[in-house]
Amino acid sequence: MQIQVNTDNHIESSIRLEDWVRTTVESSLDHFEEDITRVEVHLRDENGDKPGPHDMRCQMEARPKGHQPISVTHKADTLDQAVEGAATKLNNALEHMFGKLRSKRAGTNQNEAGGSADALLEEEFLENEQALSATK
Numbered sequence: 001m002q003i004q005v006n007t008d009n010h011i012e013s014s015i016r017l018e019d020w021v022r023t024t025v026e027s028s029l030d031h032f033e034e035d036i037t038r039v040e041v042h043l044r045d046e047n048g049d050k051p052g053p054h055d056m057r058c059q060m061e062a063r064p065k066g067h068q069p070i071s072v073t074h075k076a077d078t079l080d081q082a083v084e085g086a087a088t089k090l091n092n093a094l095e096h097m098f099g100k101l102r103s104k105r106a107g108t109n110q111n112e113a114g115g116s117a118d119a120l121l122e123e124e125f126l127e128n129e130q131a132l133s134a135t136k
Contacts, residue, residue: 010045
């Protein structure tokens with residue numbers, strides 16, 4: 001899983017910041033490593049040089065293999081909180097998406113198995129109907 005970190009003009013990018021962001025994202029999403037090709041992280045100070053509540057913004061976009069990208073955003077007072085909040089949201093969004101895919105596959109498998117069982121029951125019913133009508 002490749003992790004790309006982007007910052008705006010008001011956030012000073014450094015190797016230490018990028019390493020911390022990568023470590024945070026990897027630890028949150030490590031169980032999806034085989035399912036995701038890339039995560040893009042965008043860090044932004046919404047108010048620029050002016051102070052303000054919830055002015056740090058982190059947007060993360062994950063690119064799951066074979067699926068549309070998933071994007072989440074989290075705003076907070078500090079960059080740390082924004083990154084950790086976005087990582088948590090992205091983990092939850094991916095859990096939801098992959099959970100729906102798993103249940104859809106399981107439902108399809110059950111329908112296939114149930115479909116053949118229903119076909120056997122229908123065949124048995126028709127045989128019984130034919131046997132009853134033959135005796136009349």
